[in-house]
Structure formats: structure tokens, C-alpha cells
Amino acid sequence: DAKTTQPNSMESNEEEPVHLPCNHSTISGTDYIHWYRQLPSQGPEYVIHGLTSNVNNRMASLAIAEDRKSSTLILHRATLRDAAVYYCIANRDDKIIFGKGTRLHILP
Amino acid sequence: DSGVTQTPKHLITATGQRVTLRCSPRSGDLSVYWYQQSLDQGLQFLIQYYNGEERAKGNILERFSAQQFPDLHSELNLSSLELGDSALYFCASTPRAGANVLTFGAGSRLTVL
Numbered sequence: 018d019a020k021t022t023q024p025n026s027m028e029s030n031e032e033e034p035v036h037l038p039c040n041h042s043t044i045s046g047t048d049y050i051h052w053y054r055q056l057p058s059q060g061p062e063y064v065i066h067g068l069t070s071n072v073n074n075r076m077a078s079l080a081i082a083e084d085r086k087s088s089t090l091i092l093h094r095a096t097l098r099d100a101a102v103y104y105c106i107a108n109r110d111d112k113i114i115f116g117k118g119t120r121l122h123i124l125p
Numbered sequence: 126d127s128g129v130t131q132t133p134k135h136l137i138t139a140t141g142q143r144v145t146l147r148c149s150p151r152s153g154d155l156s157v158y159w160y161q162q163s164l165d166q167g168l169q170f171l172i173q174y175y176n177g178e179e180r181a182k183g184n185i186l187e188r189f190s191a192q193q194f195p196d197l198h199s200e201l202n203l204s205s206l207e208l209g210d211s212a213l214y215f216c217a218s219t220p221r222a223g224a225n226v227l228t229f230g231a232g233s234r235l236t237v238l
Contacts, residue, residue: 051226060127060215060229061168104168111181111222113158115168 019044019107026120029095037090037119039105044085047109052079052090054101055118061104064090097123128152129230131216137236143204146233148216150197156180156219157199158227159191163212174199175222206237 022040029035051066065079072079078091092099104118128151150157159171170183174193193199213232219225
């Protein structure tokens with residue numbers, strides 16, 4: 018698995034877009050980029066994943082740099098319910114390793 | 126409800142004891158992962174099973190063991206428990222091995238006194 022680096026914490030105002038960065042400079046060509054989030058007192062939940070192209074789903078968008086060494090999770094309009102720890106993972110094999118993630122605080 | 130069922134939800138026991146945590150994967154999923162999350166710590170990968178066979182191992186202590194049964198449910202056995210084993214233990218499942226999307230259960234909270 019490629020090592021990922023994320024900021025420890027970020028803050029955003031409610032109803033504004035949030036851009037959560039992730040660096041994965043040692044990523045290989047077949048490593049997928051996955052994002053999960055963990056709401057307080059819950060198990061992690063899948064958010065989005067991609068390989069090379071930008072991806073959109075109902076929860077978020079994933080923007081992947083052209084060289085794939087970084088990616089950004091975009092929450093288009095943050096709500097208080099989006100306050101969570103967000104994990105970025107770059108892997109292709111069976112050991113799915115989570116880092117410490119980014120704790121996102123949403124300010125009302 | 127994610128479809129991944131973990132029991133028990135909460136467990137309190139004493140040092141030196143042994144406990145078993147159970148996980149039923151989402152219907153149709155063949156692969157099960159176990160993770161440990163201590164207070165203010167990230168998710169530590171313990172072990173993965175695929176269709177009954179051990180597939181990948183993380184930093185799992187020798188006091189811990191796991192298995193996946195023919196009906197695909199999995200059990201994580203923790204023995205000679207220490208205070209530091211107090212944690213949330215999560216199970217996740219995927220349809221197959223490899224870099225797939227994980228579906229997590231709600232976790233089992235273990236408190237060792």
C-alpha cells in the first residue's frame with residue numbers, strides 16, 4: 018500500500034464547500050484511492066473511490082491529480098452531519114491500512 | 126444498518142480472561158476484515174479472511190486469533206486480556222479479496238478492567 022498523508026484536522030463553515038487533501042506520492046499505477054469517513058460513535062463508512070479519473074457520487078466528489086500523487090475529497094455543501102474523521106487510503110492488495118485521517122469540524 | 130452484524134455490542138471483562146467477538150458479513154460477501162481502534166487511535170488492521178482462508182495479517186498479537194467458518198461468519202478470539210486491549214473492534218466485509226469497498230459493522234466495544 019502507498020503511504021498517505023493527510024492534515025490532522027480541518028474546519029469549515031456549514032453550507033460551504035470543503036476540500037480535504039491527501040498526498041500519496043508513492044502510489045503505484047494499480048493502486049485505487051479510497052475515502053472513508055467515521056462519524057462519532059460509528060463504524061467507518063465508504064465515501065468514494067477512484068483510479069485515475071475524477072469521480073462523483075451522491076456523497077462527494079473525488080479529484081485525482083494527473084500524476085496521481087495526490088487527491089482531494091470535495092464535500093460540496095458541508096452540513097453538521099459531515100463532522101467526522103475522513104480517511105484516505107491508496108491500496109491494491111488485501112491489507113487495507115487506515116492512517117489517522119483528518120478530523121473535520123463543521124462550524125454552524 | 127450496513128448488513129454487517131457484530132456481537133456483542135459491549136463487553137466488560139477482567140484482565141487475564143478470554144473473549145470471543147463474532148461477525149456476520151453482509152449477505153454475499155466472502156471476505157472479512159478485523160480492525161482494532163483504541164481511544165484516540167486510528168484503525169489498526171488485524172487480519173483478513175477470504176472464503177474461510179487467512180488472506181492477510183496485520184499487527185495481530187499472538188494472544189489474538191481469528192477464523193472464518195464455512196457459513197462465512199468470523200470470530201476473533203482475544204485471550205490473556207490486558208488493560209491495553211480495551212478498544213473498539215470492527216469487522217468489515219467485501220464481496221471478494223483485493224482492493225474492494227469495505228462495509229463495516231457497528232463494532233464491539235471491549236472494556237478490560
